[in-house]
Amino acid sequence: MSLPIFLFHRVSPVKDNWGIAMDPELFEKTIRYLTNHFSIQTVENYFQQEHGREKGALPDACVTFDDGFKDNIEYAAPILKKYNCPASFYIVTDSIDKNIPTWVDIYKHFFEKTCISHLKIESSHFTGKQIEIQFTSNRERNEYGKALFEKIKKLPNSSLMSILDQIQESFYDVELPEKPMLSWEDVNQLKNDGFNIGSHTKTHPFLSSLANDKAILSEFSESGERIRQMTGHFPYTISYPAGDFDNCVIKLARQAGYQLGLKVTQERYKPFQDDIMQIPRIDLYADAGWTKTYLRINGALQKIKELIPDN
Ligand SMILES: [Zn+2]
Structure with a gap:
């Protein structure tokens, strides 16, 4: 069965x-x-x-x-x-x-919590070597975040980590959540x-x-x-x-x-x-x-x- x-x-x-x-x-x-x-x-x-x-x-x-x-x-x-x-x-x-949290959750957390409407990321994997975008609403930013995730999730790990760093730099108003994970205890x-x-x-x-x-x-x-x-x-x-x-x-x-x-x-x-x-x-x-x-x-x-x- x-x-x-x-x-x-x-x-x-x-x-x-x-x-x-x-x-x-x-x-x-x-x-x-x-x-x-x-x-x-x-x-x-x-x-x-x-x-x-x-x-x-x-x-x-x-x-x-x-x-x-x-x-x-x-x-x-x-x-x-x-x-x-x-x-x-x-x-x-x-x-x-x-x-x-894992990088996946850090990515989601920054897109979800930020109030900043401007995002700039440089990466050789993007057409024109960079993305620069202005969002008109939180919803638009979240939708963009979800679509971008699907595009980048399988990039080589080093490129992915660099993109994640740049997202955190762009959305500088967000802090990491406090003690979100299990402890060893x-x-x-x-x-x-x-x-x-x-x-x-x-x-x-x-x-x-x-x-x-x-x-x-x-x-x-x-x-x-x-x-x-x-x-x-x-x-x-x-x-x-x-x-x-x-x-x-x-x-x-x-x-x-x-x-x-x-x-x-x-x-x-x-x-x-x-x-x-x-x-x-x-x-x-x-x-x-x-x-x-x-x-x-x-x-x-x-x-x-x-x-x-x-x-
Ligand atoms: Zn998982």
Whole structure:
């Protein structure tokens, strides 16, 4: 039977324009539904015991979190504990060490919080070697930010970091959020509460766009070693940032010592068919209401999408 593995990021009552934080009320409703209709276990337990485990009355499912935000322990963990719902948290070790969000969230944060209407970025990857733009509204700036993100996210990492620096310089009225990430103490607390801790790399790059194998391998090894150093165990699982990987990335993840690799493709895992280094997950997007979330959980939204082509 296929296995749905659900993915969450943030759970917080604080609203944002980019829709990455799920409201705690919707999160609780989701977890209540999941624990009533599925036998939830961690990804790691499921795959470690796949053959020797007795099948229960309810179908199996897993709950996962990416990125390691502070709200995971503040809002998500108490609800998970209330419903006795096992889960795995995949953390970005540099973000935990420095207590700053991943570059993806820094990018979103600056576009969302700034009041500045002028943006200038120089990069050899742009036509005319630069972008200079004046926004007429917050909405226009946010829409532009979303479109630009899609254009730049797979640029070589050094170019991407330079663009990110220039965005922060242009939007100088914005400060980084204060202590947004889990601390190592929080990570160990989650571990002691029975949750699983895995790696979501060291710096959250688009792995297939890194310059060479060495750079990819160090994202895997250094994050895994850091987790071992701080929690006592090398992680079993790697969650690829933004679900981005290729064959080379998979080979290097294995080489670094990971047993499972997680991607995001809105599909269920098919045992004995899917590669365990490319396990699909279903993102329960935070910007949805209960109806969409319910349809995603039950795979209906994906089926509707397959039936109705884009145009
Ligand atoms: Zn991520």
